Amino acid sequence: MKAKFLRSLVLIMALVMALGVGLAFSACSTTEWDLKISVVHKEYGQRWINALARKFEDETGLVVEVEANPNLQSEIPNRLQNGSDDDIFFSHGITWELYAAQGYLEPLDDLYEMEVSEGVTFGSKVLPQFRSAAQFNGHYYKVPWTNGTGGLVYNKKMFEDNGWSVPTVYSNPNNPDCDPAVGDVGLMELCEKILADTDGEVKPFVWSSETYYWDYVVFDWWAQLAGVDAIEEYTQLGSAEVFNPETHPEQKEALKAWKNLIADHPEYSMEDCAGKQYTAAQMEFVTGRAAMIPCAQWLESGMMGNYDESTCVMDLMPTPFLDGAKTGADDKPIRVNYSVGSTNSGDSILIPEDSKHKDTAKQFLQFMFRDDNLKLFTEETYGVQLAADYSNVTLDDDATDFMKSVYEINANSQKFDLLSSALPILQGYLSLDWPVEGVQHYASLVADPSTDIDAMYQSNYETIAGNWSKWFE
């Protein structure tokens, strides 16, 4: 009896397992959708992809499956190499060049030739600086995803309540009261005014141990001094001389400006910001304990529902100009803005080579880069913009102040990035944002403001020059 029972049990279990395996295989082989889009589920949320997918379904009658996955970035390599049912990936930080070289990505040259609207090709709709960085070995393999916008986010309500003006320059000692009627308002002077007006209760800045958020300000200063063309030349890595601090001192000068503002004036920041968690810094900002925070376009969407508009209304300010910023034909300093997230490989939209619905995937991307859908994306992400030409897009009046400020900065600034497919970058020998090894100096400068920045840059240059020929072998 017992043996019979055990045999029956084993048989049932085997049948159940076989059924499970069979169902799993059938699920893999027969999809119930016409397009599967997998999206990394982080700062931008998933409202935007749901809205776009439903609209695409309504227009085409096709069925779209959406996977919003916080771990997608680490899963994409396996999915590309081992095959999956994905038709489009949206992700941060994927080294797409590696997979393009191995043939795991669908070439997108034909997509870039397709028309998004009458007479406007997809390629011309993609912002030029991102377009060139989407090519590898002469072919397009990715569509750049977002045109990140960062800088100093300020509490607009607090500024208005206290009569503070948004600073336009780094420092203007001739206008200590920060009166716009007198002249340019200086950031340094504003910090003093904030402390004086609030008896130190409100600090000018809060920031976190994730110090790379300061890059969004410091890199703007760097490009103000060097010009976006010089940054472009820098990313081309023509020679080690682009790192020579004697001939290219702009990044060093930008870092010195930061050191003067933050490391040399610890009273401008909340206590021990270098040891603060990012979440804690955001909380301090939205609860009105600090007036400004270095951040980017996702701050409002990330904090949505977690703060009271009677305390905080966010706005992104154009980065105040450093003395010596390049000027345009009108003799005014040129506004620049660093495309956040564009170091290394940046944000990417990829179509796997083994996708079963490549044409539909390209059709979706065409649809996504239409003006009405650029607007939809931006509205659903509370201000994030695709890496596309927004010149024909106007935000609705009910858009938040933050969304409008992000839009304004992108529309009126020369954008630049640090994207590069040069060999030493791909092989991990060199980092373009903070040469040589990608180590930011903010925390160490706060810990030791006497650090000799000149010597540090000279030493980095010597290391790079010494290894240059080896890295480019």
Add this chain to the structure above:
Amino acid sequence: MSKMTESAVPVEETAFSDESAAAAKPPRGHGLNRKKQKTIFICVMLAFPLVQLFIFWFLVNVNTIIMSFQEFDWLTGKYIFNGFDNFIRVFQEIGGTSQVTQRTVINSVLYLPITCFISLPLSILFSYFLYKKVPGSAAFRVIFFLPSIIPVAVLTMAFSFSFDATLGFVNPILRALGVQNIPSWFGQYPNNQIMIFAYCIWAGLGTNIVLISGAIGRIPIEIMEYSKLEGVSKTRELFQIAIPLVWPTITTTFVLGCTSVFTVMMQPLMLTPGNSDTLTIALMIYNGVLNGRNLPYYSAFGLALSVIGVPIILVIKWALGKVYADVEY
């Protein structure tokens, strides 16, 4: 009817051993005897773990070893043989050409003394106190084990928020006690590294205490009672009776502690995100693999350090095994 048949079997027959009964019975439909059935059963049961071991351990490690002697050719999209170049780069970087790599290795090696010479002795001490049922031991048992059952993301967040200069509770207490110049706990090196060590000690006690107090609890009560009758002090009881008797468990915990040099990753990742000062070997490899740019280098990095580290750990294990003779009880 069948019941009647079964009950009709003579008592002597039911007393046969399983093997002799199997031998006496005629072969069943499939014609396999009990021994063959047993062999097939064992093979089937072992097949799954062996296949898993082959794929997820053997193949992965073989692939890692092969990859460590290769480099990626960005023009052809293929991995090509490059001899010992990756290993040379690893040792050059550890030797000083990369401050990040050098500090990463130093940070990682420091986990050994922290785990084995601070965390483990504390665990032994606390386990002994719990065993001796000091007042409040039940509550302490929960307190010690609580960090082990709370998700690491929550625990690291709670830990770092406690030391936040404005939101935490530690700094106000220190100020109330008159402490001036409170340091930046997580804002600068080496404070942030020390804080990660402190977190590892605090959060790591629970698991060690469960293992060691379990081992102490299995010591025959008669031995402890005898020592009590003989007037042995608690210190002597701990060092000359309890520790020698649970030495195999301590050795295992010690060896596991040694492996922390290669395995600690989540703690620095969660407590000091994006900070290159507090990297560990595991975290550096994790970041490198996630980035995907130079997998052969990270294969060589892991392999080179394992080749150095594994023999050291084996020697430590062998040496610890010589300290006390194994006792069975």
